[in-house]
Amino acid sequence: MITIKRAVLIALGDELLSGIRREGNCAWLAGKLSRAGWKVECMEIIPDGNSSLSPFLEKWIGNTDLLVLSGGLGPTHDDCTRQALAAFLGTGLERADEAYDKILSRYPDDMRKNLENSRDTQGIIPSGTRPLHNPAGSALGVAFEKDGTKVLAFPGVPVEFTAMAEQELSGELGPKNGTWASVLIAGWAESLLKDRLAPVINRRELHITILPAPGLIEFYIRGTPENVARAAEDVRALVPNDWLPEGAGSLAGAAVMAAAEKRLTLACAESCTGGMVGAALTSIPGSSEVFFGSAVCYSNTAKKSILSVNEEILLHHGAVSSLCAAEMALGAQKIYGTDIAVSVTGIAGPGGGAPEKPVGTVWFGLADRGGVETVKRIFTGDRETVRTRAKNFALDRLWRKIREAPGE
Amino acid sequence: MITIKRAVLIALGDELLSGIRREGNCAWLAGKLSRAGWKVECMEIIPDGNSSLSPFLEKWIGNTDLLVLSGGLGPTHDDCTRQALAAFLGTGLERADEAYDKILSRYPDDMRKNLENSRDTQGIIPSGTRPLHNPAGSALGVAFEKDGTKVLAFPGVPVEFTAMAEQELSGELGPKNGTWASVLIAGWAESLLKDRLAPVINRRELHITILPAPGLIEFYIRGTPENVARAAEDVRALVPNDWLPEGAGSLAGAAVMAAAEKRLTLACAESCTGGMVGAALTSIPGSSEVFFGSAVCYSNTAKKSILSVNEEILLHHGAVSSLCAAEMALGAQKIYGTDIAVSVTGIAGPGGGAPEKPVGTVWFGLADRGGVETVKRIFTGDRETVRTRAKNFALDRLWRKIREAPGE
Numbered sequence: 178m179i180t181i182k183r184a185v186l187i188a189l190g191d192e193l194l195s196g197i198r199r200e201g202n203c204a205w206l207a208g209k210l211s212r213a214g215w216k217v218e219c220m221e222i223i224p225d226g227n228s229s230l231s232p233f234l235e236k237w238i239g240n241t242d243l244l245v246l247s248g249g250l251g252p253t254h255d256d257c258t259r260q261a262l263a264a265f266l267g268t269g270l271e272r273a274d275e276a277y278d279k280i281l282s283r284y285p286d287d288m289r290k291n292l293e294n295s296r297d298t299q300g301i302i303p304s305g306t307r308p309l310h311n312p313a314g315s316a317l318g319v320a321f322e323k324d325g326t327k328v329l330a331f332p333g334v335p336v337e338f339t340a341m342a343e344q345e346l347s348g349e350l351g352p353k354n355g356t357w358a359s360v361l362i363a364g365w366a367e368s369l370l371k372d373r374l375a376p377v378i379n380r381r382e383l384h385i386t387i388l389p390a391p392g393l394i395e396f397y398i399r400g401t402p403e404n405v406a407r408a409a410e411d412v413r414a415l416v417p418n419d420w421l422p423e424g425a426g427s428l429a430g431a432a433v434m435a436a437a438e439k440r441l442t443l444a445c446a447e448s449c450t451g452g453m454v455g456a457a458l459t460s461i462p463g464s465s466e467v468f469f470g471s472a473v474c475y476s477n478t479a480k481k482s483i484l485s486v487n488e489e490i491l492l493h494h495g496a497v498s499s500l501c502a503a504e505m506a507l508g509a510q511k512i513y514g515t516d517i518a519v520s521v522t523g524i525a526g527p528g529g530g531a532p533e534k535p536v537g538t539v540w541f542g543l544a545d546r547g548g549v550e551t552v553k554r555i556f557t558g559d560r561e562t563v564r565t566r567a568k569n570f571a572l573d574r575l576w577r578k579i580r581e582a583p584g585e
Numbered sequence: 586m587i588t589i590k591r592a593v594l595i596a597l598g599d600e601l602l603s604g605i606r607r608e609g610n611c612a613w614l615a616g617k618l619s620r621a622g623w624k625v626e627c628m629e630i631i632p633d634g635n636s637s638l639s640p641f642l643e644k645w646i647g648n649t650d651l652l653v654l655s656g657g658l659g660p661t662h663d664d665c666t667r668q669a670l671a672a673f674l675g676t677g678l679e680r681a682d683e684a685y686d687k688i689l690s691r692y693p694d695d696m697r698k699n700l701e702n703s704r705d706t707q708g709i710i711p712s713g714t715r716p717l718h719n720p721a722g723s724a725l726g727v728a729f730e731k732d733g734t735k736v737l738a739f740p741g742v743p744v745e746f747t748a749m750a751e752q753e754l755s756g757e758l759g760p761k762n763g764t765w766a767s768v769l770i771a772g773w774a775e776s777l778l779k780d781r782l783a784p785v786i787n788r789r790e791l792h793i794t795i796l797p798a799p800g801l802i803e804f805y806i807r808g809t810p811e812n813v814a815r816a817a818e819d820v821r822a823l824v825p826n827d828w829l830p831e832g833a834g835s836l837a838g839a840a841v842m843a844a845a846e847k848r849l850t851l852a853c854a855e856s857c858t859g860g861m862v863g864a865a866l867t868s869i870p871g872s873s874e875v876f877f878g879s880a881v882c883y884s885n886t887a888k889k890s891i892l893s894v895n896e897e898i899l900l901h902h903g904a905v906s907s908l909c910a911a912e913m914a915l916g917a918q919k920i921y922g923t924d925i926a927v928s929v930t931g932i933a934g935p936g937g938g939a940p941e942k943p944v945g946t947v948w949f950g951l952a953d954r955g956g957v958e959t960v961k962r963i964f965t966g967d968r969e970t971v972r973t974r975a976k977n978f979a980l981d982r983l984w985r986k987i988r989e990a991p992g993e
Contacts, residue, residue, distance in 0.1 A: 194625040196616020197796050200608070208604020217602040219637075220630040229627075388605050445881075451867025452860025455881040459859025462935055462968060464883070470891070471881035473853075473863040479878040479921050483891075513887050527870055560870060 182242040184210050186220045187233055189248035189258065190333055193222050202247040202331075202338040209342070209350045211386075212357060214399060215243070225249060227257035227264070234265040239324035243349075245342070248333030250316040252298040258330050262319060263303035270301045273317055276308035280315055313340040320345065358409040360396045361421040363428060363573050370394055373415055377408050392428050392569025393421070418577075428572035429457040429464075435576060436467040436517075439584040443575065444513035445471035446484055446505035446520040448496060449539060453568040454521060454575075469513040474505070484508030497522055497534055499542075499551040506542030506549050517582060518544045519575040523556075525563045539567045543578045590650040592618050594628045595641055597656035597666065598741055601630050610655040610739075610746040617750070617758045619794075620765065622807060623651070633657060635665035635672070642673040647732035651757075653750070656741030658724040660706040666738050670727060671711035678709045681725055684716035688723055721748040728753065766817040768804045769829040771836060771981050778802055781823055785816050800836050800977025801829070826985070836980035837865040837872075843984060844875040844925075847992040851983065852921035853879035854892055854913035854928040856904060857947060861976040862929060862983075877921040882913070892916030905930055905942055907950075907959040914950030914957050925990060926952045927983040931964075933971045947975045951986045 186203035193200045200222050207217045218241060223229045230249070237244050249258030263270050277300030281289050292299075292315050299316040302308050309318030309329070314337040319330040331341040343350065362370060367387065371378065374396065378385050382404050388395040398408045413420045425431035436443055445454045455471030458464050472483055477496055480486040486496075486504040494500050505520035523539025530536035537556040542549055552574065556566040594611035601608045608630050615625045626649060631637045638657070645652050657666030671678050685708030689697050700707075700723050707724040710716050717726030717737070722745040727738040739749040751758065770778060775795065779786065782804065786793050792807040806816045821828045833839035844851050853862045863879030866872050880891055885904055888894040894904075894912040902908050913928035931947025938944035945964040950957055960982065964974040 194615055194628065195619035195794070196612065197619075197794065199612045200628075204604065204607045207602055211603035211605075218632065220602065220608075222628040222630075224626065386603070386605065444887075447860070447863075449867070450864070451872075451876075452855070452863030452879050452881060455855075455860030455883075456858070456864050459857070459881075459883060459933075460969060460972070464859075468859075469882075469884040470887040471860050471879075472891070473860060473867075473879035473881060474877075475863075475867060475873055476877040476921070479852075482922070483878070483880070483920055512891055513884075514890070525867075561868060564868070 181214065181216050183216050183218050184243040184245065185218050185237045185241045186245050187230070187237075187247065188220070188222045188333065189225055189230060189246065190222070191225050191255075194224060201335055202333060202342075203245070205335075205339060206245060206342055209346075210243075212397065212399075213350050214356070214384075215349070225255040225257070227261050230258060230261040231264065234261060238265065238326045238328060241326055244326050244328045246328070246330040247338055250299065250318065250330060250332045252295040252316070256298070259301060259303060259319065262306070262321075262328070262330065266303050266305065266321070266323070268304040271304045272296065272300055273302045273308035274300070276300075276310060276317055280311055280317065284315070309341060309345060311337055311341060312344065313337045318345070356402060356405060357397070357399045358405045359398070360409055360412050361390065361425070362394050362396055362412075362416050362419050363392065363421060363431075363576070364419050365394055365416070367394055370396075370416075374412060377411050377415070380404070380408065383408055390427075391565070392573060427457070427461075428569060428576055430461050432572055432576040432579060433458060433461045433464045433467055435579040437463070439579060439582065441467065441517055441579055441582060441584065442513075442515040443468050443579075444509045444515040444518040445571070446509035446518065446542075447471055447473045448475060448480070448505070448520075448522040449525045450521045450564055450568050450571065451475060453564060454519065454571050457568060457572060469515050472505075472509050472512065480505065483512070485511070495534070497524055497538055497540055499540055499553065502540035502542035502551045503544075503549045504542075506544035506551075510544040516546060517575070517578055518542075519571050519578070520544075521567050521571045523563070523567055525560045525567075527560060537563050539563070539570070541567075541571055541574055543574055545578060545582050547582075589622065589624050591624050591626050592651040592653065593626050593645045593649045594653050595638070595645075595655065596628070596630045596741065597633055597638060597654065598630070599633050599663075602632060609743055610741060610750075611653070613743075613747060614653060614750055617754075618651075620805065621758050622764070622792075623757070633663040633665070635669050638666060638669040639672065642669060646673070646734045646736060649734055652734050652736045654736070654738040655746055658707065658726065658738060658740045660703040660724070664706070667709060667711060667727065670714070670729075670736070670738065674711050674713065674729070674731070676712040679712045680704065680708055681710045681716035682708070684708075684718060684725055688719055688725065692723070717749060717753060719745055719749060720752065721745045726753070764810060764813060765805070765807045766813045767806070768817055768820050769798065769801050769833070770804060770820075770824050770827050771801050771829060771839075771984070772827050773802055773824070775802055778804075778824075782820060785819050785823070788812070788816065791816055798835075799973070800981060835865070835869075836977060836984055838869050840980055840984040840987060841866060841869045841872045841875055843987040845871070847987060847990065849875065849925055849987055849990060849992065850921075850923040851876050851987075852917040852923040852926040853979070854917035854926065854950075855879055855881045856883055856888070856913070856928075856930040857933045858929045858972055858976050858979065859883060861972060862927065862979050865976060865980060877923050880913075880917050880920065888913065891920070893919070903942070905932055905946055905948055907948055907961065910948035910950035910959045911952075911957045912950075914952035914959075918952040924954060925983070925986055926950075927979050927986070928952075929975055929979045931971070931975055933968045933975075935968060945971050947971070947978070949975075949979055949982055951982055953986060953990050 306321040384399040510518035520542035526536035714729040796803040918926035928950035934944035
């Protein structure tokens with residue numbers, strides 16, 4: 178039995194309402210809380226200033242289990258969260274010198290003098306509330322409980338908000354041992370996957386969430402430790418070739434991990450993705466152990482001169498063809514001297530389509546020590562969507578190819 | 586004199602509160618409205634279902650100029666926006682057959698039959714309200730005015746929301762001739778730029794917003810047509826070498842545009858960015874006219890074999906050095922046969938740093954027909970931040986190099 182606690186998240190900031198910056202703190206915390214079994218009832222994005230916050234405090238304190246505020250704790254006149262909380266509590270503001278000193282002690286002398294000037298703004302809290310240490314910035318947070326609602330106010334600077342939320346909510350957010358599991362699954366459409374996993378989805382003792390991730394679907398399971406462990410095992414058995422190992426948070430991560438385990442080296446040849454596959458692989462720390470490079474050959478001349486694609490193929494079949502994808506993969510494998518290479522060549526649009534090769538047509542080549550194979554997909558969407566889907570598909574096939582290949 | 590109208594935006598959706606999807610519709614519209622001179626007073630993200638919306642209708646209708654709802658108009662039992670609006674208006678629901686027929690006429694026969702089944706859910710509106718055509722999906726929107734508030738309800742599917750918002754608010758959102766201008770400026774820190782542009786910023790007749798964009802700062806000006814035109818001209822004169830031409834929405838766009846104008850061809854050699862520069866350039870439609878490719882050479886072996894970087898340089902100076910950056914740029918220029926090439930080689934972290942070359946050190950090379958030059962930067966931040974900053978800096982320098990170069 179999972180107890181569902183309720184939370185409300187409020188972000189203050191004129192810049193969030195004018196399109197200058199997109200709200201991220203509450204969205205991030207909502208995800209964390211939901212995974213930990215909370216129900217987020219409402220998120221509100223409101224202007225800076227005292228008068229805008231007060232009605233929301235009246236509305237929610239006493240009517241939810243947790244109220245988290247983001248922003249309004251800095252040193253400027255716009256920062257009125259402390260004042261609004263004090264007014265709500267019917268109390269004054271007082272200095273929290275011990276807590277502020279703890280923050281100042283982290284700064285070098287010259288900055289400390291400057292921050293001393295902010296003691297009466299960033300270092301004060303409503304009387305009777307608890308000051309919260311800020312491990313990533315200089316403004317104190319505020320905590321109190323009233324009428325059954327736990328209230329936490331954090332600064333809006335994202336790095337400070339997340340550090341303080343993790344610090345203050347660690348007991349609530351941390352993965353409670355075994356009460357959840359996440360399985361990342363590659364290569365499935367969501368509706369087909371739901372059918373396949375129905376035997377697990379339909380178990381009443383589990384709480385299942387299906388989340389889309391780039392090129393993947395995340396199957397998120399909550400319940401008692403033994404039910405969760407059994408469900409995760411059953412899910413993996415139902416899609417035996419498609420689940421990512423733990424620690425691989427993405428297709429690129431899974432490919433780099435698999436290559437490192439087998440001591441295999443990788444390269445790419447990219448046309449329509451223009452470097453996106455290489456950029457994804459190199460986003461993984463440590464990828465330099467296995468990834469040697471990507472030959473982005475956007476022009477046909479470069480395909481010929483760098484990847485040794487046969488001119489006849491380009492003339493008679495075009496750059497978006499099985500034969501060209503095959504030669505690109507073999508060319509990359511050769512010039513980088515790697516065990517495996519993947520190639521991508523397609524028509525991302527908006528121009529360049531033809532009846533027999535519509536926009537979205539993409540050919541992929543996969544070369545290993547045993548030879549080369551190709552596969553075609555037709556993706557829908559605009560230029561960036563086609564490119565992103567092509568990148569994800571290339572990474573998916575590369576990951577599978579690495580697993581099939583014999584080790585070094 | 587600019588009239589400021591007020592808007593409130595509400596997004597419905599359990600998936601927005603559970604961290605499954607990040608709210609984007611209201612954030613997008615807030616940016617659009619703010620640019621058109623509106624003040625967005627509040628954005629609220631609330632659960633699906635009738636009961637959650639009603640108090641917000643009570644609260645805002647009559648208290649703001651525009652209320653936009655996103656979501657809750659689909660065919661499932663969770664979709665209760667129509668019901669909540671009808672209850673608020675004290676009226677019933679009725680079929681808007683003409684409007685729904687107009688939507689169905691866009692679909693092929695087999696789908697039309699299916700959608701016919703949804704006529705009593707997606708095709709109904711509260712009596713006395715106006716049905717809104719949906720050019721991108723099958724659910725009708727709803728519009729009415731009450732107590733001085735214009736209420737618009739759009740489906741939550743992003744492509745439908747944006748299409749309908751642009752359709753219904755075109756009079757409000759469209760760039761009112763000359764009442765705004767946007768100047769994108771490259772290569773400046775925000776605080777220094779504010780000092781430089783103070784003579785324009787301090788004009789009382791203008792409303793100025795400074796917005797960060799990737800590698801750029803956007804200087805956004807509102808006011809009367811003649812004041813705006815003069816201010817934009819003065820801004821450009823104050824940063825004569827740093828403003829992007831109209832139509833170039835990004836550094837990559839500016840580089841591709843400049844190269845196309847001068848009929849110059851481009852290539853890259855990338856190490857730590859792993860393909861990000863090539864991916865950015867190829868994100869611009871038509872880039873194939875000027876961009877031939879990028880040699881992503883992550884390993885030293887690839888730098889030697891593909892870009893002909895001298896082994897002695899790698900041994901004595903390392904891959905992150907001025908000499909290596911120079912040879913990489915020259916190598917890319919040569920193998921792709923282009924007029925100009927840019928190279929990037931650096932330490933993105935988290936590993937690989939040393940006291941004399943800390944994490945964040947990145948060397949850039951720029952080769953043209955006249956020779957090659959290099960420049961070093963040390964970027965702060967985590968792996969992805971360093972990589973992104975390096976990508977933006979490379980594009981900035983590439984753009985400037987193209988402008989300096991003589992045309993073909």
